[in-house]
Amino acid sequence: MSESREIILKKAFNLFLQKSFRDVTMKEIVNATGLSKGAFYHYFESKEQLYYEIIDKYYLESLVTDFKKFSNDSLWNFYHDYIDFISKAISNFLKELNKSHSEMNIDFITIMFEALRIFPGFRDRLIKMQSDELKAWTKIVKAARKNGEFSSPMTNEQIARFFIYTNDGIALRLLLEGNIEKTKSEMLKLWDNFYTELKD
Secondary structure, three states, rough: OHHHHHHHHHHHHHHHHHOOOOOOHHHHHHHHOOOHHHHHHHHHHHHHHHHHHHHHHHHHHHHHOOOOHOOOOHHHHHHHHHHHHHHHHHHHHHHHOOOHHHHHOOOHHHHHHHHHOOOOHHHHHHHHHHEEEEEEHHHHHHHHHHOOOOOOOOHHHHHHHHHHHHHHHHHHHHHOOOOHHHHHHHHHOOOOHHHHHHHH
């Protein structure tokens, strides 16, 4: 990716974090980048295309998780690998945007919800990712139960959903509080306790 294109994506993303898609003007985007209007249109056909590429780069690409890379010999190792992955993904995301953990707040989520309204196909991509996530978690839970790692009256899918939903809830709460840097410790604390309950 060219340096100018990267500048436009980053500067525009910061503008969209401050105001809605509708409220950010082309003039503001061009002024923020220091490039000419012609240079902008060399890389992006419209504000809509720019917004979609921001969503694609900073949300969809960063949300894609290759669950096959995580340990599959135990549920405990799997979820610890997952937590490490999430922690590193957040740090890399912020580093690329030259932001600190304290600057990451609920505005990072509102952009995604706005994209759901603007781009109909975005919802389908998110639903597919969520389906893949549930399958991956259910698979490792099923394997762990089969290997005698735990015994629980909960179904494999219920346990999988617990991990997924608590992850979503922790992330949202910490974003609201402006404490996203606590993600790893909060997830470990909750999931380790839940895992202990499964084994008892």
